[in-house]
Amino acid sequence: MKIQESGLVFSRLGIKNTRQRAMVFDLLKNTDTLLTAEQIYYVLRSRDENINLSTVYRILELFVSKGIIKKLNIPNENVSAFEMNRPEHRHHLICMKCKKVIPIGECPFKSLEKSLRETTEFDITGHNLEVFGYCPECKHKSQMQ
Numbered sequence: 292m293k294i295q296e297s298g299l300v301f302s303r304l305g306i307k308n309t310r311q312r313a314m315v316f317d318l319l320k321n322t323d324t325l326l327t328a329e330q331i332y333y334v335l336r337s338r339d340e341n342i343n344l345s346t347v348y349r350i351l352e353l354f355v356s357k358g359i360i361k362k363l364n365i366p367n368e369n370v371s372a373f374e375m376n377r378p379e380h381r382h383h384l385i386c387m388k389c390k391k392v393i394p395i396g397e398c399p400f401k402s403l404e405k406s407l408r409e410t411t412e413f414d415i416t417g418h419n420l421e422v423f424g425y426c427p428e429c430k431h432k433s434q435m436q
């Protein structure tokens with residue numbers, strides 16, 4: 292039997308390995324952008340008709356609590372999006388209207404962190420930045436109205 296990365300991660304963290312947990316893990320691992328619980332549910336439902344949205348939510352909350360994934364709240368929208376917690380972190384541009392998420396290639400804070408470390412003697416462990424706005428399509432649509 293092929294050993295899945297999800298199985299290794301789950302056993303390291305003491306989580307029971309289930310098929311649905313492995314499906315959520317693999318989907319997020321192979322996705323480059325943030326996904327909402329609904330988006331994850333729609334993709335997985337086509338592979339497993341027994342999965343339901345509340346199961347997806349429970350799996351996501353478990354993964355967040357174990358540090359496998361990160362949760363990002365989209366302001367004013369009551370929506371959360373999720374992504375793999377990768378060592379090589381990313382920032383995103385997020386459209387508030389269509390929820391499109393575009394990764395920003397470079398982290399702009401590497402030199403800022405370095406100078407903060409020097410000036411404040413803080414032991415900096417990380418940072419968070421997401422950029423919100425309206426994508427060209429949504430901007431265009433609202434101008435037409």
Ligand SMILES: [Zn+2]
Binds near residue numbers: 390425429
């Ligand atoms: Zn948009």
Ligand SMILES: [Zn+2]
Binds near residue numbers: 382398399400401418
């Ligand atoms: Zn960064």
